[in-house]
Amino acid sequence: MFKSLCRGLATSTGSSVAKAAKKSVPKLQDVVIIGGGPAGLSLLAALKASSVTSHLKCTLVEGSSLEPIRKFGQDPPEEYTNRVVSLTPKSVEFMSSKIGSWEYMNQERVKFYDNIVAYDSQDRAARIAFDGSSLAEDGGFLAVMAENINIQSSLLQRIEAMDPEVAPRILDNTKVVDIQSPEEGSPVEDWPIVKLSNGESIQTRLLVGADGYNSPVRKYARIESRGWMYNRWGVVATIKLQYEDYRSIAWQRFLTTGPLAILPLTEENATIVWSSTPELSDILIKTNPAIFPELVNAALTLDEVSLNFIYEKLRVNPDDMSVLEDIQWRQTRLKITDLEENYPLPVVEVIEGSRAKFPLKLSHADTYTAPRVALVGDAAHTVHPLAGQGLNMGQGDVESLVGAIEKGVLRGMDIGSPLVLEPYTSDQWPGNHALMGVCDKLHKIFSTDWAPIVFVRGFGMKSLNMFDSVKDLMIKSISGKL
Structure with a gap:
């Protein structure tokens, strides 16, 4: 009887160990995206909508519930929500042609506009007006106002309408507990391991941080972010x-x-x-x-x-x-x-x-990529809202990163390698940095009542307002069509 008890205990213990070992084995994925905001959902939708990358196994992890976003698509509230953004024609084109999510937008809650008027509180005559009619070939609009939740809802609907064979995994109400490098001797030695609050572990070929200003992905990759x-x-x-x-x-x-x-x-x-x-x-x-x-x-x-x-x-x-x-x-x-x-x-x-x-802040990561890691949206940069370019910069990140991944796949390369990812940084970082610098300087120039600066900026606005050709160039730059 004692021998039988020992054998039973050994069998039970062995079975528990085997189950624990099996549970601890990470699930392998090609791409894991942390963050279900507009940037994260756009990246997931774009990857699965592309015929080049639709075969990649993708998972998106979001710490909060996506149910309010689904509910918005079915029954939007009567009044507008307070998180509203300005989309450039370039962003709208990306959502229309590359992602295919624009048709899922609630069109009754978007507003196209074609004029901007900016004026100075210190000088009533100092104002500048931008007319979007020069963008007639692009539909004649300068930008589109839309709620964040409307954008997220359209992206989620687009993803959930995809063929089940290419549909990705979306884990909401799931937090990232830890991000680790694999132990030495692991079958996949350099793929990051993401440990989740639901007890699951995922090891991924490419980890993308769309997880905001305090990005855990950026911290894991030891990428510095500088600003104030x-x-x-x-x-x-x-x-x-x-x-x-x-x-x-x-x-x-x-x-x-x-x-x-x-x-x-x-x-x-x-x-x-x-x-x-x-x-x-x-x-x-x-x-x-x-x-x-x-x-x-x-x-x-x-x-x-x-x-x-x-x-x-x-x-x-x-x-x-x-x-x-x-x-x-x-x-x-x-x-x-x-x-x-x-x-x-x-x-x-x-x-x-x-x-x-x-709170308003400026921050910019030193790079957008590291081996097997990429950053998009607020994880890569935050900018003063005076030009309304924050979300559009994130959309530009996504479009550029998807293009880099597509090239890598077509060339038979490892999508997590620096050779695939570094072109994304070289494509996006300089332009984003320049735009952030312009916004920062505008903030500083206009946040003073010192008479000499007031005179100079007023003279500059009045003079610039007289040159339509210069304003047209500025409009194309603002709209992403330069």
């Missing part, structure tokens, strides 16, 4: 205008505290992105909802001395209704024809719960 915080916050909100603005204009006013942009959506809807100091951002978030629309109107039209007076009153009491009379009195000093022709339509309402703020 701006000591500024971006305040976003969804608003209602007095009526629909058929002029189809994106407005931006440069204030010394940071630029305020009011961007068109469908019908009378619009969204704002207000870059502000930490103190002002608190005021903007706490201000009574009945006051906030008039505060936006004031910031778009009044001089900064008046604005500072109003801010101080709201700092003391966010519910001080007397500021409404202050704003109205100061606006009566402006000509009605000037307000109607040269400024946005009045804001009449802020959507409840739509106000939010986030």
